[in-house]
Amino acid sequence: MTLVAGIDSSTQSCKVVIRDLDTGAIVRSGRASHPDGTEVPPAAWWDALRAALDDAGGLEDVAAISVGGQQHGMVVLDDQGRVIRDALLWNDTRSAGAAEDLIAEFSAATLADRTGLVPVASFTSTKLRWLRDAEPENAARVAAVALPHDWLTWRLRGYGPADDSSLGPDLGELTTDRSDASGTGYWSPATGEYDRDLLVAALGHDAILPRVLGPGDSAGTGVAGYSTTADAVVGPGAGDNAGAALGLGAGEGDAVVSIGTSGTVFAVTPVPARDESGSVAGFADASGEFLPLVATLNAARVLDAIARVLGVTHDELGTLALAAEPGAGGAVLVPYFEGERTPNLPDATATLSGLTLASTTRENLARAAVEGMLCALADGVEAVRRQGLEPKRLLLVGGAAQNPAVQAIAAQVFDTPVEIPEPAEYVALGAAVQAAWALTGSRPAWDVQTVARPAPDHQPIIREQYRAAASAY
Numbered sequence: 001m002t003l004v005a006g007i008d009s010s011t012q013s014c015k016v017v018i019r020d021l022d023t024g025a026i027v028r029s030g031r032a033s034h035p036d037g038t039e040v041p042p043a044a045w046w047d048a049l050r051a052a053l054d055d056a057g058g059l060e061d062v063a064a065i066s067v068g069g070q071q072h073g074m075v076v077l078d079d080q081g082r083v084i085r086d087a088l089l090w091n092d093t094r095s096a097g098a099a100e101d102l103i104a105e106f107s108a109a110t111l112a113d114r115t116g117l118v119p120v121a122s123f124t125s126t127k128l129r130w131l132r133d134a135e136p137e138n139a140a141r142v143a144a145v146a147l148p149h150d151w152l153t154w155r156l157r158g159y160g161p162a163d164d165s166s167l168g169p170d171l172g173e174l175t176t177d178r179s180d181a182s183g184t185g186y187w188s189p190a191t192g193e194y195d196r197d198l199l200v201a202a203l204g205h206d207a208i209l210p211r212v213l214g215p216g217d218s219a220g221t222g223v224a225g226y227s228t229t230a231d232a233v234v235g236p237g238a239g240d241n242a243g244a245a246l247g248l249g250a251g252e253g254d255a256v257v258s259i260g261t262s263g264t265v266f267a268v269t270p271v272p273a274r275d276e277s278g279s280v281a282g283f284a285d286a287s288g289e290f291l292p293l294v295a296t297l298n299a300a301r302v303l304d305a306i307a308r309v310l311g312v313t314h315d316e317l318g319t320l321a322l323a324a325e326p327g328a329g330g331a332v333l334v335p336y337f338e339g340e341r342t343p344n345l346p347d348a349t350a351t352l353s354g355l356t357l358a359s360t361t362r363e364n365l366a367r368a369a370v371e372g373m374l375c376a377l378a379d380g381v382e383a384v385r386r387q388g389l390e391p392k393r394l395l396l397v398g399g400a401a402q403n404p405a406v407q408a409i410a411a412q413v414f415d416t417p418v419e420i421p422e423p424a425e426y427v428a429l430g431a432a433v434q435a436a437w438a439l440t441g442s443r444p445a446w447d448v449q450t451v452a453r454p455a456p457d458h459q460p461i462i463r464e465q466y467r468a469a470a471s472a473y
């Protein structure tokens with residue numbers, strides 16, 4: 001049996017799946033946690049990746065591997081391949097002012113034309129601008145800029161600082177792929193080229209950027225000790241959302257709603273998106289097409305927080321939520337706990353409103369949490385529609401999509417039919433698709449099963465009262 005491995009180095013953890021090349025069946029899997037926080041030493045991802053590989057039984061019998069990862073995180077390297085400072089993650093909002101500065105210098109319209117993006121604090125370019133202004137000594141030392149999946153792929157291939165790698169700090173060997181390059185703010189999905197002027201405007205000087213690989217390309221081979229053998233193929237890797245699209249085999253008529261640390265709504269399209277309002281990011285995907293995407297900063301962890309306050313498990317939170325009526329008796333949670341990215345409110349905090357003595361119950365609080373989180377994503381579906389897409393079904397994935405209450409309430413919040421693919425780590429599965437593609441030269445056609453289609457039960461009251469509460473921001 002030929003085996004291929006896919007990795008998802010996501011915000012909260014690293015997950016590995018090992019699949020049978022012939023059927024796509026999952027043969028083994030593993031995971032390890034990442035540290036909390038929006039500023040993380042990349043070495044922690046490397047440690048977690050190696051722990052997750054161990055947990056998955058190692059790679060000795062694996063012929064190819066590819067790494068999907070959280071998007072946008074700023075990994076800055078000096079000329080010896082050393083990490084200069086902890087990575088700033090996609091959900092770190094300190095660069096909100098830098099985003100405004102870049103927009104003031106270039107205009108939203110110009111940046112949307114040149115990169116498909118209007119800067120918000122999540123994107124790499126704004127983090128580099130923040131570094132230039134807040135830590136000029138660090139900025140001056142930057143020889144190369146990479147993203148989480150680029151850096152892990154480089155490490156997996158044996159590159160790194162001289163005292164901590166077998167092949168040394170060859171920065172010219174850094175690679176990325178179209179999907180992750182498209183989240184930097186200095187790469188154009190339309191032309192497939194870096195926009196070096198924008199990099200210089202952000203960082204203050206030019207730097208080495210990873211070579212951009214296409215779907216099915218190979219980044220190179222592994223090294224003994226980290227991968228199977230020295231000839232294990234290493235695929236191009238991807239941003240996590242593009243990886244999930246690949247793992248799901250998302251196509252025309254599909255929109256994916258992912259409920260992990262981030263909430264995202266995205267679709268695979270043949271043409272790049274351009275949204276001057278900034279709601280929809282015009283990313284590239286991992287199959288040679290494009291990936292218009294809306295992201296929120298507040299998704300699964302909204303439920304984590306409210307479950308904690310109520311002193312219940314996720315399952316119990318779901319049971320409470322389903323015991324309340326749609327609309328939660330008027331209680332509305334606008335869940336901007338971490339600030340928000342869509343809408344762009346980096347300094348916002350969450351509010352719970354509409355409470356009366358009668359409506360202040362555990363059931364209504366649980367339901368308000370699920371409804372608020374999903375309403376923010378329903379706004380995302382509308383923004384994608386404004387790009388001319390008309391999804392026929394919404395595929396719900398990510399940690400919180402496993403919750404039965406989230407599935408049932410999604411059928412009340414969204415006015416498009418919802419489907420639940422079999423529970424799986426779709427980013428890692430998509431990375432394994434890339435590994436197989438790089439190994440064989442063709443994209444594998446592996447099946448994805450749907451396990452539930454909650455009956456449509458649209459309850460407009462939920463979004464109406466959410467809209468009213470959110471309009472206060």
Ligand SMILES: Nc1ncnc2c1ncn2[C@@H]1O[C@H](COP(=O)(O)OP(=O)(O)O)[C@@H](O)[C@H]1O
Binds near residue numbers: 013300301314315
């Ligand atoms: N049954 C569940 N109900 C609600 N939330 C859940 C459930 N299972 C996992 N989660 C939450 O999902 C999140 C992890 O999802 P995941 O998609 O792996 O996130 P990420 O990719 O951002 O690391 C965690 O916040 C976790 O608490």
Ligand SMILES: O=C(CO)[C@@H](O)[C@H](O)COP(=O)(O)O
Binds near residue numbers: 072260261264293
């Ligand atoms: O910033 C984005 C997309 O633009 C996020 O989707 C990150 O890519 C993190 O994803 P998760 O770790 O939450 O899956």
